[in-house]
Amino acid sequence: MIVYAVPSEGIFGGIKVAYQTVDALLSLGVSACIATPDGRASQWFRSSAPVLARAEALSRMSDDDLLMFSLPHDYVDLKASGRRLVFHCQGTNPLIDPVICDPDVELLACWRQAREYTVEIAGRESTDVGIQVTESFFYAGQTKLASRVSYMPRRGAETARRIALANPQLRLEPIDGLDEDGVAARLAVSSVFIASSEGEAFGLPALEAMASGCIVLSVPVVGGTEFLRDGDNCFYGDVDHLARSAKLLTDPASRERLSRMRNSAVATALRYRPAVSRGKLERWAACLSEAQRGPFGEVSGG
Template identity: 25%
Template sequence: MKIVFPVLSLETGGGSRFMYHLANALVDKGHDIEVVMPENGPQVWPLRAKLRRVKELTPSSIPSADFILPNFYLTVRPAWESQKGRVVRLSLGYEPLWVPDSETAKQTYLIGAPIMSISQWHRQILLQETGLESTVISAGVDTSTFHPYPKPSEQTGCKNIFYIMRDPASGYTWKGGADFLKAVNRLKDQVNFELTVSIPENAIFTSPFPCRIKTTATDQELAQLYAEADLFVYTSYFEAFGLPPLEAMACGTAVVTTDCGGIRDYVRNGENCLLVPPSDIEQLSTAIYDLLTKDAERQRIAATGHLFAQAWSWQRTADQVEAFLLSL
């Protein structure tokens, strides 16, 4: 099949990483995949699919294909109006929850195109907000990259927490970064730990206590940060899927995460993670404390998570997308 993905960018967000992994996995299955992106759109992630740079995304800039899969509300109209292939709406998150122009975003779901969602929670949100059914495809993790590394704490005795701090000024207002800082600030005098913070947007970040600040340009760099940590913490209020906890599990690192929706497809509280309500600083602090101080429990959860993550491959995602498109 010839499949076209019109995108605005391939930069730091989870949506961009989903797109490049899916495009590459479909290439590996033998499909003709082309990503169409504005010439000023940043590209961080490596593609094995064709990349067509255009001045801007317009109907005339979309190439002909069997299927065109817009994945963000601003890419839907050019795809739909091009009339150059069957449009299937790949929703990586219900945009009216966070974009300023929520009504315009909602209308892009009502054009009559089939919809793919990325978790059961996400499917329910789409059904509740638009009245439309969608077909769930799962995200994945590349276990050839996201795998365990030796943990420095085994030599130093000091546990390390890893956190990805998204920038509210860049629009990431639902990631719960302030909640995380409140929780670890409570714990800094109770238990000895080191903190590593990754800042994908290169935002200015001032920590209230010493920490190691990192930026990651590749999956390999990100995987090493997950794997060297003893604990990964995730504090989102809502996510259509939520890749980071699954990637941390694949790296053999214990996870504390908020119950933010889409992750329910793969998290099992007390088995492969500790799950806490969003914005509950008390329960978040307690969960972090417990896994920092109870080595056997932390190692059990990490081992279960690592085993569980092995089934969540991008090849499986590509299989699901392929099967759905063929069914149309």
């Protein structure tokens, strides 16, 4: 059994990735569940992952079962549980250094920069299990509203406003308070997405917007250099560069270039379809023992 411990049911990208991982494991015939502090499941995206309260999940685990986590703040408490730990690396900063330097913790990584970080800091290889874009985000030919520029105000709202101030022809529309299906529907008809949150570990919202056929304007992110290529499939750089690039969005002479950029963005996102990520996870799961693949008992769906 694999228990994936998450800190809450809140709206954080890492939470969704945890549920996606458990869903993928279940599809591969591996018994897995989510463990939250109080047993409440996230409701802002679709998932069939069973959910237990963390205390109950830990009490039901055997010595063979694996305890997976991605938030470094959980490390000390989970280490004290005596369970076999698997760190699912979704971001890199000094907070994870004690985790990745612990030889008793198995390491999985979602993208290239995370794999490079574990080697650089801890001298340890991590297993590539990928990261995915939910199928509902992929562009299906919807009509794009030329002036609609979407962004997520939760982080980086001032950056989006600065770009819009330099480009009054654009109409900013915040994406806030929507579940995953609502976000996908909004991006499907948006022409542009501003990824305005600096310091993102990977930048999954930008990749989801690319899958949706949006022109993405992205500030620098830590892991996003794996898929963000300025002038090819997005505009990538500091705010001044993005503000200048945004002027091309309504320039008739740039129409063909922007069309190529949209196509390149979707092609990039296709490398992150669920089936691709599931294939990587399957290679890791193939090394699990029968006891680790099996259940520890009945749990209710989330």
